[in-house]
Amino acid sequence: MELRGIEPEPTERWLRDNVPGLRAPVEFVLVSGGRSNLTYRVTDADGVVRALRRPPTGGVLSTAHDMSREWRFISALHGTAVPVPEPLAYCADPAVTGAEFYVMGFVDGTVLADAGSAGAFPPQARERAGLATVECMAALHTVDPDSVGLGDVARRDGYLQRQLRRWQRQVHQSGAPDLELLDAVHDALAANVPEQTTGIVHGDFRPGNLSFAPDGEVQAVFDWELATLGEPLADLGWLVASWAEPGDQVPAVAQGPTAEPGFPGRTEVVDRYAALTGRDVSDLPYYVAFQRWRSCCIGAGVRARYLAGVMGDDGYVAEERAKDELRQAQLAWEAVRDLGLV
Structure with a gap:
């Protein structure tokens, strides 16, 4: 059966030559759950599992799906x-499998992607997972970009405007229809941008x-394409x-x-973040409104790519979205209205 996005023979050769310790032959399996870049489980002849990330097979938007960016951040x-x-390894040559890609270690934990995924955790582990999530975010936001070589990865000013x-x-x-409402929200947000600071943003x-361990601790942060x-x-x-x-x-x-x-509420999460980072969170409602708008833009673009047939078949039903x-x-419109921005 053909696997979208992978040319098995040249990809296997490249992996054999560039990933330390990998032994051919390898098996590729598309990992479900991704709505943008494609992730594959790669199992070698010794049963060692790694992960491979590449862009969609078409419909790639400007500045999106940048594998070199993900690779640089991790x-x-x-x-x-x-x-x-x-x-583990980065391939910049699109001739191998149709696009750049990178290979990373496979983290065998639980991804809390939906309500059903919480079933693996008792209440105390759920509370820990919730707090560990925001603690991990706080750790990211206290990393000095210059100290890890990321100081030149992007401009330091005008983030929201960009x-x-x-x-x-x-x-x-993307070709998404019915954008009049999103355009109105955009205009309201753009006219009322608060003062900004600078850090690493995922x-x-x-x-x-x-990825979470059984006790609720964070094992790994994935999906750095927007970082x-x-x-x-x-x-x-x-x-x-x-x-x-x-x-x-x-x-x-x-x-x-x-x-x-078992999971903590939003107020507890925000309070924990403020305590760990010392940041003023008084402008947070603006950023929540902005993110509601952004989620609409992302969702519309994802749906357009699925309708165009350029994403892997992972059960996504575009019409339901x-x-x-x-x-x-x-x-999003109600959020900017409640903030008095319109």
Whole structure:
């Protein structure tokens, strides 16, 4: 059976020549759950498992799906207080399998991607997983970019302005329909940007992009394709916007386990972050509103790529997401209205 995105023979040869200790033949399996870059489980002849990351097979937007960026961030952060998979090898030659890619160590833990994933954890481990998530974020935001060689990875000013321009441009380039409401939210956010600081920003920091040990500790942070330098409160805004609680009337921007019994609430998460970092979080509602808008842009672009047939078949049903995206766009508008920005 053909595996989208992998040319088995040349990829296996490259892995054999460039990944220390790997012994051919290898088996490739597409890992489910990704909505942007493609991740494969790579098992060699000795049963050793590694992971390979590459962009989608088409529909790649400008500045998105940058494997060299992911590789640079995990290489820089490996060995710091921020747990990342071990970087093993990077291939810049698209002739091998149609695009650049990199190989990293496979972290065998639990990814808390949805409510069902919490079933593996007792209540005390769920509480620990929730707090460990925000503690890991705080550790990332206290890393000095210059000290790990990331000081020149992006501009240090105008992060929100760049983000607003980038996602506005990319959602329009994606071919997604019905963008009038998102354009209105964009304009309100762009006209009211708060003062910003600078740190390392992951861009999609949530339990669904972390691997957890059975006791709830974070083993690794995945999916660094959106990482850059910018305002760390943007990461916290995304975490809060995706952090569901029991009885919520407003849906989270991403699936997650946090409405299940045992997880701490949003207030406890924010308080823990503020205590660890010493940051002023008074502008957090703006960043939550911004992240609701950004999630709509991301979702519309993902749906456009699936409809174009350029993503792996991992069970995504594009039609079912259209109503969710419209609801999130309405909520983003309500958020900027409640802030008095319109």
